[in-house]
Amino acid sequence: MRRIAPALRREELINAAVTVIARDGIVAATTRAIASEAKMPLGAFHYVFDSRDELIAAVIDELMGRELGRALEGITLGGPRTVTQVLEAGLNGFIDWLTENPDLELALFELAFFAARTGTSGGMGAQYSAYYRASAALVAQAAVLGGVQWNEPVDRLARHLTALVDGLTTTWLADRDTAAAREFASLAASALATKVHPISHPQTTVTQEYSHHAH
Amino acid sequence: MRRIAPALRREELINAAVTVIARDGIVAATTRAIASEAKMPLGAFHYVFDSRDELIAAVIDELMGRELGRALEGITLGGPRTVTQVLEAGLNGFIDWLTENPDLELALFELAFFAARTGTSGGMGAQYSAYYRASAALVAQAAVLGGVQWNEPVDRLARHLTALVDGLTTTWLADRDTAAAREFASLAASALATKVHPISHPQTTVTQEYSHHAH
DNA sequence: GTCTATAAAATGATAGAC
DNA sequence: GTCTATCATTTTATAGAC
Numbered sequence: 001m002r003r004i005a006p007a008l009r010r011e012e013l014i015n016a017a018v019t020v021i022a023r024d025g026i027v028a029a030t031t032r033a034i035a036s037e038a039k040m041p042l043g044a045f046h047y048v049f050d051s052r053d054e055l056i057a058a059v060i061d062e063l064m065g066r067e068l069g070r071a072l073e074g075i076t077l078g079g080p081r082t083v084t085q086v087l088e089a090g091l092n093g094f095i096d097w098l099t100e101n102p103d104l105e106l107a108l109f110e111l112a113f114f115a116a117r118t119g120t121s122g123g124m125g126a127q128y129s130a131y132y133r134a135s136a137a138l139v140a141q142a143a144v145l146g147g148v149q150w151n152e153p154v155d156r157l158a159r160h161l162t163a164l165v166d167g168l169t170t171t172w173l174a175d176r177d178t179a180a181a182r183e184f185a186s187l188a189a190s191a192l193a194t195k196v197h198p199i200s201h202p203q204t205t206v207t208q209e210y211s212h213h214a215h
Numbered sequence: 216m217r218r219i220a221p222a223l224r225r226e227e228l229i230n231a232a233v234t235v236i237a238r239d240g241i242v243a244a245t246t247r248a249i250a251s252e253a254k255m256p257l258g259a260f261h262y263v264f265d266s267r268d269e270l271i272a273a274v275i276d277e278l279m280g281r282e283l284g285r286a287l288e289g290i291t292l293g294g295p296r297t298v299t300q301v302l303e304a305g306l307n308g309f310i311d312w313l314t315e316n317p318d319l320e321l322a323l324f325e326l327a328f329f330a331a332r333t334g335t336s337g338g339m340g341a342q343y344s345a346y347y348r349a350s351a352a353l354v355a356q357a358a359v360l361g362g363v364q365w366n367e368p369v370d371r372l373a374r375h376l377t378a379l380v381d382g383l384t385t386t387w388l389a390d391r392d393t394a395a396a397r398e399f400a401s402l403a404a405s406a407l408a409t410k411v412h413p414i415s416h417p418q419t420t421v422t423q424e425y426s427h428h429a430h
Numbered sequence: 431g432t433c434t435a436t437a438a439a440a441t442g443a444t445a446g447a448c
Numbered sequence: 449g450t451c452t453a454t455c456a457t458t459t460t461a462t463a464g465a466c
Contacts, residue, residue, distance in 0.1 A: 128389035167382030191406035
C-alpha cells in the first residue's frame with residue numbers, strides 16, 4: 001500500500017490507544033486491539049513503537065498535554081469576581097467535562113496506577129507534575145481575577161487543588177452524583193480561598209511579597 | 216495430602232491475592248501467582264473459586280471489611296476536643312497508615328477501577344459505599360466529641376470526607392510528600408468543620424451563619 | 431479431596447514474503 | 449516500506465490419575 005509518514009502512524013496509534021483504553025480499560029488495551037482500532041495490521045505497531053509500554057508512555061504524554069490545554073482555556077471567561085467564585089467556576093467547568101467524559105477520566109487514573117506499577121513514563125510522579133502545573137494555572141489566575149494574594153506558595157495550593165479535583169473525580173465516578181460533586185466543588189473552593197489575603201493589605205511575615213496588579 | 220477445610224483455603228487464597236496485588240499490582244495477580252503465593256497447586260484454585268473474577272470480588276469484600284474495622288478503631292483516643300481537631304487527628308491517623316501501607320492503598324484504587332470496568336462486585340459503587348460508611352463513622356464521632364451538630368446530613372459530609380481522603384491519597388502516592396499531605400489534612404479538616412454549629416444553640420433556617428473570624 | 435498434566439485461547443513480538 | 453503468517457509465552461480453566 002501507500003507509504004505513510006511515521007509521525008502520522010504514531011499519532012493514529014496513540015489516538016486509537018486512547019479510544020480503546022477509555023472504552024475498555026487499560027487491561028483490554030492489547031497491541032492487537034489498538035492496531036485494530038487504528039485499522040492497521042498488527043505488524044505496523046512494532047514498526048512505530050518498540051514495545052507496548054512505550055506506546056502507553058506516549059499515551060500518557062499525549063493526554064497530559066491535552067489536560068494542560070484544557071485547564072488553561074476557559075479560565076478567563078468573564079463573570080466571577082471573587083477568588084472563591086473563580087475557583088468554583090473552574091471546578092464546575094471540570095465537572096461539566098467530567099460528566100461528558102467519564103471514561104477518559106477513568107482511563108487517566110488507570111494510566112497513573114499503571115505507571116506507578118511499571119515505572120513507565122516516570123511513574124505517577126510525572127503525571128501528577130502535569131496536574132500540578134495545570135492546577136497552578138487556575139490558582140494563579142484566580143488570585144489575579146480576584147485581586148488578591150495567596151498566603152501560601154502557589155505550588156502548594158496547586159497540589160491542594162489537584163487533591164481536591166482527584167477526590168471530586170473518584171467519588172463522582174463511583175456514585176455519579178453530580179449534585180453532590182458540585183456541592184463538594186463549593187466546599188473545595190471555599191477551603192482554598194481561606195488561604196488568601198487582600199492585595200492592598202499585604203501581610204508582613206509572608207514569604208511572597210511581590211504583587212501582580214493585573215489590569 | 217491432608218484435607219483442608221474449604222473455608223480455610225478460601226481465606227488463604229484471598230490473603231495471598233491481597234499480598235500479590237499490593238506487591239505487584241492487579242495486572243500481575245494471575246491465578247498462578249496467587250496460588251503460588253498461597254503455596255497451593257494451581258488446581259486447588261478452581262476447587263474454591265469458579266473464576267479469577269470471583270476471587271477478585273472476594274478480595275474487594277475482604278478489604279472493605281478491614282477498611283471499616285480500621286476506621287472505627289482509634290477514633291476515641293483522648294486528646295482532641297474541637298471538631299476540627301478530631302477530624303484532623305483522624306486524617307493524620309490515616310496518613311500514618313498510608314505511609315506504612317502505600318502499596319495496599321494503591322491496590323485499593325486498582326481494585327476499584329477494575330471493578331468499574333468489569334462490573335465485578337457491584338462496580339466502584341459498592342466499594343465507595345463502604346468508604347462512605349467508614350467516613351460517616353468518623354464524621355459522626357467528631358461531632359459527638361466536639362459537642363456540636365452538623366449543618367448538613369452526615370451522609371453528605373461523609374461523601375465529602377471520602378473525596379478529601381481520596382485526593383489526599385492519590386497525591387501522596389504520586390509525590391510521597393508527607394508534609395504536604397498533613398497540610399492538606401489540616402485544610403480538609405477545617406473545610407468540613409465549617410459545616411457545624413454549636414449543639415447548645417441550634418440555628419433555625421440557616422445554612423451557615425457564623426464563620427470562623429480568621430483571627 | 432488432592433494435585434499433576436494438559437487443553438484452549440490470548441498476548442507481545444518477529445520473520446520473511448512482496 | 450508494508451503486511452501476513454507464525455513463534456514463543458503466558459494465561460484461565462479443566463481432565464484425569466491417585
